[in-house]
Ligand SMILES: NC(=O)c1ccc[n+]([C@@H]2O[C@H](COP(=O)([O-])OP(=O)(O)OC[C@H]3O[C@@H](n4cnc5c(N)ncnc54)[C@H](O)[C@@H]3O)[C@@H](O)[C@H]2O)c1
């Protein structure tokens with residue numbers, strides 16, 4: 590059992606997470622989770638809205654995210670810290686995911702949560718893009734150049750072949766590094782980056798509206814991943830009020846999404862309801878909207894399903910390596 594064979598549980602590092610699970614299969618795992626969440630009791634997911642402990646002295650936050658899925662028999666939790674005022678060399682988001690045996694409550698694994706968070710968030714966004722896009726997209730614009738920008742560039746290309754991927758970042762140097770890594774083009778101006786984009790991914794730590802409706806193409810699909818505090822914004826009212834809004838969880842959105850709460854935008858559906866077909870998408874002209882949006886806040890079940898899948902893979906590999 591790796592280097593910690595004397596422990597009754599295993600530790601799975603970020604590198605191992607990457608080796609054990611691929612983005613394509615995680616997209617399908619997230620699609621199941623999003624659907625189950627929106628099926629309410631029938632879906633068998635138990636997860637309270639995240640508890641956030643504010644660490645005001647250091648402008649930090651600690652999120653506690655437990656969940657259980659009866660359909661996949663997965664139990665666990667993520668502990669995640671997010672410190673928006675980044676210190677050079679320290680990741681703004683750090684996390685661990687614990688996997689528990691649902692039959693006994695016994696700890697089975699501690700899994701690096703940074704890699705899970707990066708991958709599962711982008712995988713959930715890719716599910717949403719697949720469900721919301723009405724036709725094949727051409728241009729992807731990623732606003733932000735941190736770790737989520739990178740994982741979203743990977744995940745969104747799995748089901749769509751974009752002819753152009755643009756990155757905009759506050760710092761041109763960091764945007765260039767990100768663009769080089771993900772084979773994209775840097776845009777130095779945000780309106781230029783957004784012009785005619787079919788899919789816009791917002792992955793910043795902005796706390797004030799950054800993206801304006803006037804810069805977006807009618808019909809654009811906007812995936813908003815940042816602004817996860819009731820008083821933080823990433824999008825202006827024009828974007829919000831002209832969007833057909835879907836969310837990962839209505840309960841979380843009404844508690845945590847500054848863009849939804851402060852703009853007063855109505856939620857059309859949870860993305861799980863769109864994925865399952867329970868809420869078919871109306872045409873934009875029928876509903877008088879210009880854009881389609883997925884507001885992602887991140888749910889514990891995404892971490893617990895990912896952590897459990899990774900744990901099972903890890904154990905299978907250990908077993909197959911045992912001498913017979
Ligand atoms: N919805 C989810 O499930 C989920 C999961 C993880 C992270 N997030 C959120 O996604 C966002 C990106 O996370 P990350 O892990 O990539 O962080 P990161 O620290 O790696 O990158 C953050 C990026 O935002 C930029 N930025 C910071 N302040 C800005 C501002 N005022 N205007 C424009 N850009 C600004 C930084 O330059 C950097 O490019 C964060 O808001 C984070 O909380 C959401």
Ligand SMILES: O=C(O)[C@@H]1CCCCN1
Nearest residue numbers: 669671706817886887888
């Ligand atoms: O779901 C998550 O993992 C993140 C944690 C930080 C805030 C936004 N959501």
